[in-house]
Amino acid sequence: MSSAWGSEWTRRNFCRTVALSAGALASPLAAASRPPNIVYVLADDLGWGDLGCYNPNSAVPTPNANRFAEQGVRFTDMHSPSSVCTPTRYGILSGRYCWRTRLKQGVLQGYSPSLIEPGRLTVPAMLKQKGYYTAGVGKWHLGLGDRERTDFAQPLRPGPIDFGFDYYFGIPSSLDFDPYLYFENDRVVEAPTSTTKGATQPPRGVFWRPGAIAPHFEFPAVLPTLTDKAVSIIKERGKTPKQPFFLYFALSAPHTPWVPVQPFLGRSKAGLYGDFVAQVDDTFGRVIGALDQAGLAENTLVVLTSDNGAHWTPEDKAAWPHRANADWRGMKADVWDAGHRIPFLARWAGKIKPGTVSNQLGCLTDLMATAAGIVDYQLPRNAGEDSYNLLPALLGRAHKPIREAVVHHSINGMFSIREGPWKLELGLGSGGFSTPVNIEPAPGGPQGQLYNLAKDPAEADNVYQQHPEVVARLSALLQRYQEQGYSRAMR
Numbered sequence: 001m002s003s004a005w006g007s008e009w010t011r012r013n014f015c016r017t018v019a020l021s022a023g024a025l026a027s028p029l030a031a032a033s034r035p036p037n038i039v040y041v042l043a044d045d046l047g048w049g050d051l052g053c054y055n056p057n058s059a060v061p062t063p064n065a066n067r068f069a070e071q072g073v074r075f076t077d078m079h080s081p082s083s084v085c086t087p088t089r090y091g092i093l094s095g096r097y098c099w100r101t102r103l104k105q106g107v108l109q110g111y112s113p114s115l116i117e118p119g120r121l122t123v124p125a126m127l128k129q130k131g132y133y134t135a136g137v138g139k140w141h142l143g144l145g146d147r148e149r150t151d152f153a154q155p156l157r158p159g160p161i162d163f164g165f166d167y168y169f170g171i172p173s174s175l176d177f178d179p180y181l182y183f184e185n186d187r188v189v190e191a192p193t194s195t196t197k198g199a200t201q202p203p204r205g206v207f208w209r210p211g212a213i214a215p216h217f218e219f220p221a222v223l224p225t226l227t228d229k230a231v232s233i234i235k236e237r238g239k240t241p242k243q244p245f246f247l248y249f250a251l252s253a254p255h256t257p258w259v260p261v262q263p264f265l266g267r268s269k270a271g272l273y274g275d276f277v278a279q280v281d282d283t284f285g286r287v288i289g290a291l292d293q294a295g296l297a298e299n300t301l302v303v304l305t306s307d308n309g310a311h312w313t314p315e316d317k318a319a320w321p322h323r324a325n326a327d328w329r330g331m332k333a334d335v336w337d338a339g340h341r342i343p344f345l346a347r348w349a350g351k352i353k354p355g356t357v358s359n360q361l362g363c364l365t366d367l368m369a370t371a372a373g374i375v376d377y378q379l380p381r382n383a384g385e386d387s388y389n390l391l392p393a394l395l396g397r398a399h400k401p402i403r404e405a406v407v408h409h410s411i412n413g414m415f416s417i418r419e420g421p422w423k424l425e426l427g428l429g430s431g432g433f434s435t436p437v438n439i440e441p442a443p444g445g446p447q448g449q450l451y452n453l454a455k456d457p458a459e460a461d462n463v464y465q466q467h468p469e470v471v472a473r474l475s476a477l478l479q480r481y482q483e484q485g486y487s488r489a490m491r
Contacts, residue, residue, distance in 0.1 A: 034242075034244065034299065035130065035132075035244045035374065035375050036244065036299050036300055036301045036348060036351075036374065037237070037244050037245050037246070037247075037296055037299060037300040037301070038127070038132075038244075038245075038246045038247070038300070038301050038303075038371060038374075039234075039246075039247045039249065039287065039291070039300055039301070039302045039303070040092075040246075040247065040248050040249065040303045040305075040367065041249045041251070041284055041287060041302070041303065041304045041305070042089075042092070042138075042248070042249065042250045042251065042305060042306065042307055043251045043253070043280055043304070043305070043306045043307070044085065044139060044174070044251050044252055044253055044254065044255035044306070044307055045085075045253075045254055045255040045256075045306065045307070045308065045309070045310055045311055045332055046254060046277065046280060046306035046310065046342070046343065047306070047309050047310025047312060047324035047325040047326070047338070047342075047343075048309065048310075048325055048326050048328060048338070048341050048342055048343055049310075049322075049323045049324050049325050049326030049327075049328075050062065050254075050277050050310060050324050050343070051065045051066065051069075051281075051343050052065070052066045053065060053066045053068075053069035053070075053074060053343075053345070054074070054076075054326065054343055055323065055326045057323070058322065058323075059268055059269035059270040059274055059320060059321050059322035060267075060268040060269075060270055060274040060277045060278055060281075060322065061267060061268065061278055061281070062277065062278070062281040063281065063285075064281050064282065064284050064285035064288065065281055065284060065304060065343075065345065068284070068288065068302075068304065068345055068347060069345050069355075070354060070355050071347045071354050071355075072302075072345060072346050072347030072348065072352045072354060072355075072356070073345070073346050073347075073352050073353070073356045073357065073358055073393075073394060073396070074343075074344070074345055074356070074357050074358070075344040075345075075346075075357075075358045075359075075360065075362055075393075076357060076358070076359050077341070077359055077360065077361050077362065078305065078341070078342055078343070078344035078362045078363070078364070079340045079341055079342065079361075079362065079363050079364070079406050079408060079418070080306070080307055080308045080309075080340045080363070080408075081097055081098065081340075081363055081364060081365050081386070081406075081407065081408060081409075082098060082308065082340065082408065082409055082410075082411075083308045083309060083332060083333050083334055083335065083339030083340045083408065083409070083410050083411060083432055084106070084107050084307075084308055084332065084333055084410075084411045085107055085139075085141055085174065085255075085307045085308060086098070086103065086106075086107040086108045086115070086142065087099070087103060087107070087409070088307040088308060088364055089140075089141055089142055089250070089307060090103070090115055090116065090142060091363075091364055091365040091386070092123070092364050092365065092367055093116070093122045093123050093124070093142070093163070093248075093367075093368075094116065094120055094121075094122055094123075094365075094368070094383075094384070095123070095365050095366070095367065095368030095369060095379075095383065095384030095385065095386060095387030096120075096365065096383075096384065096385045096386050096387070097365065097385075097386045097407060097487070098115075099409060099413075100385070100485065101115060101117070102115070103115055104413055105409065105410075105411060105412055105413030106411060106412075106413075107141070107173075107174075107411070108141060108142065108143050108173060109173060109177050110150075110172050110173045110177040110178050110179050110211070111149045111150045111179070112143040112144075112150065112173075113143045113144070113145050113146055113147055113148060113149075113150060114142065114143040114144060114145060114146060114158045114159065114162075115142045115143045116142055116158070116163050118158060118162075120163075121379075121380070121382075121383035121384070122163045122164045122368075123164070123246070123248075123367055123368050123371055124136070124163065124164030124165050124166075124246055124248065125163060125164030126164070126368065126371065126372060126375075126377055126379075126383075127164070127244075127246045127371060127375065128164050128166070129377070130244075130375045130377060131243065131244065132243070132244050132245055132246050132375075133166055133237065133240075133243055133245040133246070134164055134165050134166045134167075134245070134246045134248075135165060135166060135167045135168070135233050135245065135246070135247050135248070136160050136165045136167070136168040136169075136170065136247075136248040136249075136250070137168070137169050137170055137226055137229050137230045137233065137247070137248070137249050137250070138170045138171070138226050138230075138248075138249055138250035138251055138252060139170060139171055139173065139174065139175070139250045139251065139252050139255075140159075140168070140170050140171065140172055140173065140250070141172070141173040141174060144156040144158075144159045144172060144183075145157065145158070145159070146158060150172075152179060152181065152183075152188050152191065152192060153188075153191065155186045155187065156183055156186045156187065156188075157186050159183075159185075159186050160185070161185050161186055165248075167185065167233070168183075168184070168185055169182065169183075169184045169185075169226075169229050170182065170183065170226065170250070171183070171226075171252060174252075174255055174256075175219065175222060175252045175253075175255060175256070175257060176207055176209055176255070176256050176257060177208075177209060177211075178196070178208075178209055178210070178211025178212050178213065179192040179211060179212040179213065179214075180192065180196065180208070180211070180212070180214060180217045180219075181212075181213070181214040181217055182214070182217070182225070188214070189214070190214040190215065190216060190217070191214065192212035192213055192214050192217075193212075193214070193215060194212070194213050194214065194215045195210070195211065195212060195213060196208070196210060196211065196213045197210050198210035199257060203258075203271075203272060204258075204271065204272070204273075204315075204316070204319075205256050205257065205258030205271075205272050205273055205276075206256075206257050206258055206259065206272065207256045207257050208256070208257050219257055219259050220259040220260075220261050221261075222252050222259075223251065223252055223253045223279060223280075224261065226249075226251065226252060227283045227286055227287075230247065230249045230287060230290075231286055231287065231290040233247060234247065234287065234290040234291055234294055234296065235290060235293070235294050237294065237296065238293075238294025238295055238296055241294075241295065241296060246371075249287065251280060251283065253276050253277075253279065253280050253283075254273060254276040254279075254280055254310075255311075256311070258271075258272040258273050258275075258276045259272075259276070260272060260275040260276040260278070260279045261279065264276070264278045264279040264282070267279075268322075269320065269321060270320045270321075270322035270324070271316075271319065271320055273310075273312070273316070273324070274320070277324075284304055287302075288302065297349065298349045298350070299349070300348070300349075301346065301347070301348040301351075301352075301374070301394075302346065302347050302348070303344070303345070303346045303367075304343070304344075304345045304346075305342055305343060305344045305345070305364065306342040306343055307342075307364075308332050308333075308339060308340055308342065309324075309325050309328070309330070309331055309332045309334075309338045309339050309340060309341065309342065310324035310325050310331065310332055310338075311331055311332040311333075311433070312324035312325055312331055312332075313331060313433075325338035325341075326338075327457070328341050328457070328458075329458055329459040330430050330432065330433075330434045331432070331433055331434055332433060333410060333411040333412075333432030333434075334410055334430040334431060334432035334433060334434050335408065335409070335410040335414045335415075335416045335425050335427070335430060335432060336425075336430055336432075336434070336459055337423075337453075337457075337459060339408075339410060339430075339432055340408045342364075344362070346394055348394070351394075352394055352395060352396075353395075353396050356396055358393045358394075358396075358398070360390065360393040360398055360401070360402055360403075361401060361402075361403050361406060361418065361420075362388075362390050362393065362402075362403065362406075363386070363388075363403065363406045365384075365386045365387050365388075366387050366388045366389070366390045366403075367387070368383070368384040368387040369384050369387035369388050369389040369390075369488065370388075370389050370390045370391050370394070372384070372389070373389040373391040374391060381486075381490055384488065385485060385486035385487065385488060386407075386481075386486065386487045386488060387488055388402050388403050388488055389402070390402060404419065404477075404487070405417055405418060405419040405474075405477060405481075405487070406418045407478060407481060407487065409431075410430065410431030410432040411431070411432050411433070412431045412432060412437070412438075413431070414426060414427045414429075414430075414431025414432075414438075415427075415478065417474050417477060417478045417481075418453075419473075419474055419477065421452050421453050421454035421455070422450065422451075422452060422453075422470050422474060423449075423450070423451045423452075423459070424448065424449070424450050424470070424471060424474040424475065424478075425448055425449040425451075426448050426475075426478075427439075427448055427449070428440075428441060428446070428447075428448065428449060445465075446462055446464035446465050447464070448464055448471070449462050450462060450463050450464040450467060450470060450471055450474075451463065
């Protein structure tokens with residue numbers, strides 16, 4: 001194995017036992033000082049190995065993320081609940097696994113109706129009850145409206161402003177799904193009255209589907225436009241510093257289309273993808289800089305993470321000296337670790353010790369319980385069903401596992417459950433983009449995959465048949481989570 005499994009290293013503006021209750025260790029924090037602002041930056045398809053603070057052999061310069069890691073905590077065992085975007089975004093905002101909804105696998109498209117159930121508590125809605133101003137910028141990809149096919153000529157309800165956001169500016173879904181447009185709150189900014197024929201490779205990654213587009217919509221301008229909007233919101237919040245705010249900034253990159261702009265072209269040694277990651281790093285740097293300039297940095301919890309692993313193929317690996325997912329097996333969409341093991345950096349001045357590393361097993365569904373812990377909010381039983389409070393891990397106070405287990409699934413709905421070092425995958429193959437996707441079990445052979453990641457992080461040695469007791473235990477745990485409707489400890 002190369003040293004890219006993680007290590008310590010070195011800046012302008014980017015890089016079970018029992019579950020603790022949502023309020024554990026939180027009340028003293030909330031009582032001691034004003035609740036912090038929370039800025040959650042979610043990159044799209046950013047890999048564990050893209051950032052230099054995770055992979056010293058990265059072919060992409062990420063000085064902002066690297067410097068940020070030195071100022072806070074870096075999680076090495078953080079995971080998205082799904083290896084593709086829509087299910088992860090649902091999990092982040094609701095604290096609930098998406099497979100509990102009507103979307104059992106795959107992703108929504110640009111015209112899909114709203115996925116979040118009416119009345120479901122979300123992170124922004126919860127924080128709003130605690131006096132927060134809540135804003136969202138960027139890729140939504142959770143459906144808009146209540147019709148079978150979204151009518152963009154009508155108010156986009158239900159949408160973000162129905163689920164706790166005071167303000168939202170963004171794009172409907174991934175930047176390769178039509179319609180291509182911006183919307184603000186519940187209205188489109190410019191109607192999609194034109195048509196694009198789409199774009200296909202080559203070059204690799206410059207891809208979007210044909211369909212409706214707003215006349216003045218330009219693909220390379222999307223990330224800069226979203227960044228400008230996020231920065232403007234931060235500057236505006238600086239004028240009213242006594243009111244805490246939550247900013248959910250969901251980037252459109254480095255997901256396809258790979259359309260970096262100057263001066264990032266040629267910045268990396270990983271082609272257009274690497275250049276786009278460098279632009280993502282700069283975007284993050286602009287957010288951090290805006291917090292500094294607005295005088296908000298000292299009382300703001302900032303998180304940088306990704307919705308799933310990178311779509312970095314064997315062909316990409318052959319073409320470029322870069323491992324976007326480091327040495328984890330597979331890629332985006334897969335049940336293997338590269339599909340869902342993601343970077344996760346956090347900084348909170350005076351609370352998180354700079355330059356620390358956490359090996360806690362975590363999941364992006366944990367934002368809700370963690371935020372609830374910060375603001376001393378008691379989650380009801382019908383909210384955040386799969387969310388654990390990671391505040392002790394952020395603060396360096398976790399001396400035992402916080403999570404009992406994490407459930408993942410691939411784009412095709414292949415399930416996996418991770419407990420301690422053990423990872424059980426309910427099928428053979430990747431279940432995603434990597435080949436083989438699915439393998440029919442041989443007579444007398446293993447029915448699934450079992451790996452001990454402490455001994456075999458590359459998932460190369462399937463010990464499914466050697467440890468039937470582990471297979472039985474994890475299968476039963478997953479079944480219990482599925483049948484009871486929650487996985488967090490309830491009190």
